[in-house]
Amino acid sequence: MSLAVLTDRDLALKSLHLRKRTLEAIYHAGAGHTGGGLSCLDILNVLYNRILKISPATVADPGRDRYVQSKGHSVEALYAVLADRGFFPDAELATIGHYQSHWVGHPTRHVPGIEMNTGALGHGLPICVGMAIAGKLDGASYRVFTLLGDGELAEGSNWEAAMAAAHHQLDNLTVIIDLNTLQISGRTRDVCNNEPLDDKWRAFGWAVKTINGHDIAELSQALSQAAEPGKPTCVIARTVKGRGVSFMEDVARWHHGVPNEAELKQALSELDAAAAALEASR
Amino acid sequence: MSAPAPSMYSPAAKAMAAQLGLKLGRANLEEFADTLLELARADGNVVAITSDSRGSGKLAPFGQRLPKQLVEVGIAEQNLVGITAGLAACGKKSFGVSPACFLTARSLEQIKNDICYSNVPATLIGISAGVSYGALGSTHHSLHDLAVLRAIHNLTIIVPADNFETREAIRAAARADHPFYIRFGKAPMYGLHAPDTVFAPGRAITLREGHDVAFLATGETVVHALLAAGKLAEQGVQARVLSLHTVKPLDQSAVLAAGRRCGAVITVEEHMVHGGLGEACAAALMLAGVRVPFHMAGFPDEDTVTGSQADIFRHYGISMEGLAETALTLLKSQ
Numbered sequence: 001m002s003l004a005v006l007t008d009r010d011l012a013l014k015s016l017h018l019r020k021r022t023l024e025a026i027y028h029a030g031a032g033h034t035g036g037g038l039s040c041l042d043i044l045n046v047l048y049n050r051i052l053k054i055s056p057a058t059v060a061d062p063g064r065d066r067y068v069q070s071k072g073h074s075v076e077a078l079y080a081v082l083a084d085r086g087f088f089p090d091a092e093l094a095t096i097g098h099y100q101s102h103w104v105g106h107p108t109r110h111v112p113g114i115e116m117n118t119g120a121l122g123h124g125l126p127i128c129v130g131m132a133i134a135g136k137l138d139g140a141s142y143r144v145f146t147l148l149g150d151g152e153l154a155e156g157s158n159w160e161a162a163m164a165a166a167h168h169q170l171d172n173l174t175v176i177i178d179l180n181t182l183q184i185s186g187r188t189r190d191v192c193n194n195e196p197l198d199d200k201w202r203a204f205g206w207a208v209k210t211i212n213g214h215d216i217a218e219l220s221q222a223l224s225q226a227a228e229p230g231k232p233t234c235v236i237a238r239t240v241k242g243r244g245v246s247f248m249e250d251v252a253r254w255h256h257g258v259p260n261e262a263e264l265k266q267a268l269s270e271l272d273a274a275a276a277a278l279e280a281s282r
Numbered sequence: 283m284s285a286p287a288p289s290m291y292s293p294a295a296k297a298m299a300a301q302l303g304l305k306l307g308r309a310n311l312e313e314f315a316d317t318l319l320e321l322a323r324a325d326g327n328v329v330a331i332t333s334d335s336r337g338s339g340k341l342a343p344f345g346q347r348l349p350k351q352l353v354e355v356g357i358a359e360q361n362l363v364g365i366t367a368g369l370a371a372c373g374k375k376s377f378g379v380s381p382a383c384f385l386t387a388r389s390l391e392q393i394k395n396d397i398c399y400s401n402v403p404a405t406l407i408g409i410s411a412g413v414s415y416g417a418l419g420s421t422h423h424s425l426h427d428l429a430v431l432r433a434i435h436n437l438t439i440i441v442p443a444d445n446f447e448t449r450e451a452i453r454a455a456a457r458a459d460h461p462f463y464i465r466f467g468k469a470p471m472y473g474l475h476a477p478d479t480v481f482a483p484g485r486a487i488t489l490r491e492g493h494d495v496a497f498l499a500t501g502e503t504v505v506h507a508l509l510a511a512g513k514l515a516e517q518g519v520q521a522r523v524l525s526l527h528t529v530k531p532l533d534q535s536a537v538l539a540a541g542r543r544c545g546a547v548i549t550v551e552e553h554m555v556h557g558g559l560g561e562a563c564a565a566a567l568m569l570a571g572v573r574v575p576f577h578m579a580g581f582p583d584e585d586t587v588t589g590s591q592a593d594i595f596r597h598y599g600i601s602m603e604g605l606a607e608t609a610l611t612l613l614k615s616q
Contacts, residue, residue: 062373109400116371117400120391126361127396130331130368130376133353137329137374157392160361167356 006049008216009278014084015045015216016275019244020268021080021093027264029076029097031105035241035254037077039180039213040147043237044081046219047145056086059113065142066131068116070124071149071178072106073256079103079111087113122155124148125175129161132173132232145223147176151183153194159204165232166205173232174223175206178213180241184255201234213237245270286417287592290469291509295602298512299472299505307473310448310466310502311409315340317452318377322351328375328456329353333362339379339409359384363392363406370402375456382408382424382465383415390430397461398436405455408465411441412502412552413581416590424465425581429557431463432530438483439530440464441501441551444474447527450481458483465501467552469591472505474525484528486536492520495609496540499550500526500559503579503600507550510605521609529559534570537563541572546612548577550600555580577612579605 006014018041026032048054052065069078076096083090088111095101102110106119116127124146132144148158165173177197185191194200201208207227211218219237227233241255242248245267248257259267291299299306307313322328322344330336331353336345345352353369355362359380366378378385385408386393397404408427415422431439440455440462442448448466455462474489481487489504490511497507504525511521522544524536541547547567549560560578567574579600587597595601599608 066372116367116402117395120395122360123364123392123396126364126392127368127371129361130365130370131372132368133365134369134372134374137350138372157360157364160356160358161364164355164358164361164365168353 009282011045011049011216013275013278014049015042016244016271016278018045018077018080018084020271021084022077023259023264023267025076025080025093025096027259028094029105031097031258032076033073033256034258035182035248035251036071036074036149036178036180038243038245038248039239039241040071040074040178041077041243042214042216043147043176043178043219044077046216046223048081048085050220051223052145053142056112063140063142066115066128066144068124068128068146069107069118070121070146071152072118075105075107078107082111082113121152122157125158125161128173129165129168129170132165132170133168135172136170143172143174145174145176147178149183150177150179150181150188150194151191153177154192162201162204162206169230170232171226171228171230174226174235175232176235176237178239179236180239182241182250182252182255184252186252197236205231206234207231208234208236210236210238213239214243244274286590287596290592290595292601292603295509298509298602302508302512304472304474306470307445309468309470310442310445311340311468313445313448314407314452314466315344317449319344319347321453321456322348325375326351327373329369329377331355331362331366331369331376331378333357333359333380335380335409338381339407341379359389360392363389364396366404366406367392367396367400367402370404371400375403377405377407379407379409381422382411382427383422386424386427386431393431394434398434401436401460403459403461405462405464408463410468411465412467413586413591413594414467414469416594417588419588420586423586425554425586427465428529428551428553428559432557432562436461437530438462438528440483440528442466442527443501443504443525444471446473446475446479447481447525451527454483467502467591469502471502474505474508484531484533486533487525487527488522489525490521490523492522493544494519494521495546495548495613496522496524496544497548497550497605498524498526498537498540498559498563500529501552503550503552506601506605509602510609513602513606514609519609519613526559529562532562532566534566537566538570538572541567541574544574546575546609546616548579548605548609548612550579550605552600553580554583556583575612575616577608579608
């Protein structure tokens with residue numbers, strides 16, 4: 001499918017489809033990170049279907065855009081997006097975490113389309129700073145993106161990298177924060193408050209945009225180009241953990257809760273209904 | 283309590299070095315810096331990354347001549363390793379340079395995940411390794427690095443003994459397609475090798491033949507083992523001396539040959555005796571069923587004594603005199 005023909009409505013429908021694939025993958029694996037996968041799914045969808053200059057045919061092209069998922073635990077959503085984009089067959093999603101599968105429960109480079117092995121938090125941004133510096137050294141036009149969770153921001157390595165990125169004027173680097181405001185123990189503000197996020201990133205020398213992380217048009221606009229020449233871009237995407245499934249939305253226990261058969265059925269039914277409503281509104 | 287020892291070598295050790303024809307070279311650190319500059323001038327993809335360590339890494343000339351190929355990240359070792367990994371993933375031959383003590387402790391998770399698990403061709407350079415910082419104390423010592431890094435998959439670990447091994451190790455790392463860790467100190471080192479010596483990662487170099495006892499040494503302790511072998515020869519004890527510059531992968535055949543053909547084996551390293559070269563050799567010998575009198579010379583599991591690097595070496599018996607005595611004691615105990 002040509003990326004150019006996908007409208008915002010097409011992408012919104014695709015998000016509903018990909019949420020189903022993500023939930024099915026977690027159900028088959030018997031483990032996974034449900035809430036955070038659903039919160040970042042629209043971001044991943046827009047990245048891979050509208051923003052990133054990368055495709056299954058260009059995974060080794062030195063000029064490709066780079067995406068590193070720092071919040072590696074939301075891997076099922078990423079795998080679902082990559083499969084849909086043709087990086088590997090859909091059937092592999094049913095093997096996540098299974099004996100001898102390459103589809104590990106956090107991103108690894110054995111999976112086509114994955115740039116770096118992640119999963120320990122606070123690693124993606126330093127890696128991406130290195131990638132962005134490499135791009136600058138080569139005079140390359142590629143862009144580098146990473147996705148961080150808001151709970152992940154407590155890792156100090158993020159702030160080392162944030163400082164270095166501004167110092168090196170890496171306007172080819174974009175950080176997206178999946179601000180779903182929940183982490184495994186509860187509200188991020190109660191665990192270790194990191195607000196005000198926008199002021200923090202601005203103070204570190206970044207250009208900051210705050211958007212609705214479920215709005216295809218807002219995501220597309222925010223991610224389509226660097227916000228300001230000479231500065232790295234931070235897109236704070238306000239999201240809802242468990243987005244799209246009524247009983248999962250904004251509930252901390254779905255951080256890594258796995259749906260049982262009945263819960264999966266209900267979740268898929270809700271997503272089908274949402275898709276039907278969207279189709280009907282054409 | 284006495285004043286800091288001015289030299290790593292006693293007058294007798296210096297005399298033995300002269301007798302063996304050894305010539306004092308420069309610090310491995312300086313050899314590294316010049317080698318990296320030479321590589322970077324020939325290949326624009328060679329990049330050095332420093333954490334406010336260009337001075338202590340002798341990379342100021344590199345930064346002046348090739349400013350675009352030196353990336354400064356500030357005092358932030360986790361970030362240094364992540365950036366080194368990202369550069370390598372984008373086609374750079376990246377060399378992350380930082381004091382071994384900080385590089386391998388604070389940044390251990392980045393080494394494990396970003397470099398080794400992601401399998402990018404990055405090299406980490408641990409400068410002022412072991413007890414090079416002497417009296418600055420244990421915050422600045424790296425007596426753990428070989429142990430923790432040996433337990434991480436997909437990392438070649440090299441501890442060069444002299445300027446030649448340092449130069450060759452850096453060149454090998456630049457050619458490699460997988461991660462390397464190379465660590466050395468900042469004291470001038472005697473040259474140990476004949477001009478036609480071949481260096482290959484994973485292959486020990488025999489510096490002296492002998493069958494009474496074998497010194498299996500690594501890094502900047504090798505010279506002390508070689509001097510001890512000279513002293514032992516004066517007493518009729520013939521010692522084999524191997525430079526096991528590559529701690530991982532270990533040259534199993536050289537270690538087993540020493541265990542099978544020599545009357546005793548002594549490992550020597552600038553590292554705690556837990557988890558380093560000594561235990562690697564012990565495991566290799568035991569797994570192969572080789573029974574041989576065995577001793578591990580290194581640093582014991584205690585607060586390291588205060589003093590200069592020379593003081594500390596001497597205190598723990600890593601000197602010509604100390605190693606010769608260790609060998610005689612081991613042989614007599616049999």
